[in-house]
Amino acid sequence: MPKALITGITGQDGSYLADFLLEKGYEVIGVVRRSSTGNFQRIEHIQDRIQIVQGDLIDLTSLIHLLEEHRPDEVYNLAAQSFVPTSWSQPVLTGEVTALGVTRMLDAIRIVDKNIRFYQASSSEMFGKVRETPQKETTPFYPRSPYGVAKVYGHWITVNYRESYGMYAVSGILFNHESPRRGLEFLPRKVSYGVARIVAGLADELRLGNLEARRDWGYAPDYVKGMWLMLQQDEPDDYVLATGETHSVGEFVQIAFEHVGLDWEKYVVIDERYYRPAEVDLLVGDASKARRVLGWEHSVSFEELVKLMVDADLALLEKTTPQRTSPNINW
Secondary structure (H helix, E strand, O other): OOEEEEEOOOOHHHHHHHHHHHHOOOEEEEEEOOOOOOOOHHHHHHOOOOEEEEOOOOOHHHHHHHHHHHOOOEEEEOOOOOOHHHHHHOHHHHHHHHHHHHHHHHHHHHHHOOOOEEEEEEEHHHOOOOOOOOEOOOOOOOOOOHHHHHHHHHHHHHHHHHHHHOOOEEEEEEOOEEOOOOOOOOHHHHHHHHHHHHHOOOOOOEEEOOOOOEEOOEEHHHHHHHHHHHOOOOOOOOEEEOOOOOEEHHHHHHHHHHHOOOOHHHOEEEOHHHOOOOOOOEOOEOOHHHHHHHOOOOOOOHHHHHHHHHHHHHHHHHHHOOOOOOOOOOO
């Protein structure tokens, strides 16, 4: 039975990756930080099938001990301070975890067992003020946030350890990927949950920032499969995972509201508080290398993604607010 260690297992990607690896017959070990409150909601359904251990990307010693004790075949480093707006208010913490945390994990692997295969969660935010469209593995980086800068460091230190120490270390440059498990602070989930709240009569407006920003949005379960595929190749390499389509925030909003029969313009309020200090205007990826080498494909269209997220949040609120209070909305 292969063994995988996942940092960030309580997040969207970590939980879907754990689901996927369990189906593949893996023993799964999830790393969580010691805290006074733990959020295990996304992995409650599999908690009796995985092992949860404590570790911290800020503490190299804890990572060495984890690897020595559990001896995983694969390490998936998904943990990060990953909310872009927070990276401006907490840039040093973002650097410690999202950048230097990668070095600590790589160094722990180098010390304990260089045969462990390592996956680093890189991000399309590294492209930032894009140098070419679409963006591929060789596109120069121009990050536009402390989060993007930290991810660039994590990406290049992974390449450096691969080339310097002969380690099987890869980076997956993943474009935006969403699901009903996405945190409420992230824009797509903020939209889907906000629409559901309006339908349920719990809100009468949705405050958003820049509706013109364009992203390449896919479905998270498709992307965790790509992570696994990257670690199954004979030689380590880096790959972009993306749909190859770009859509604006405004399109996401429009489809979400139309799905429940509402006119978005009656409910959306533009709030300058939600604008970024430095905006990333356009991201769209070229995943042709992943398709050619890994055989990877995305399976859910943009419109299907928006609708399934809205439906999931409607169902979620149905459980907590069975009596809707908005008689003028038919759903």
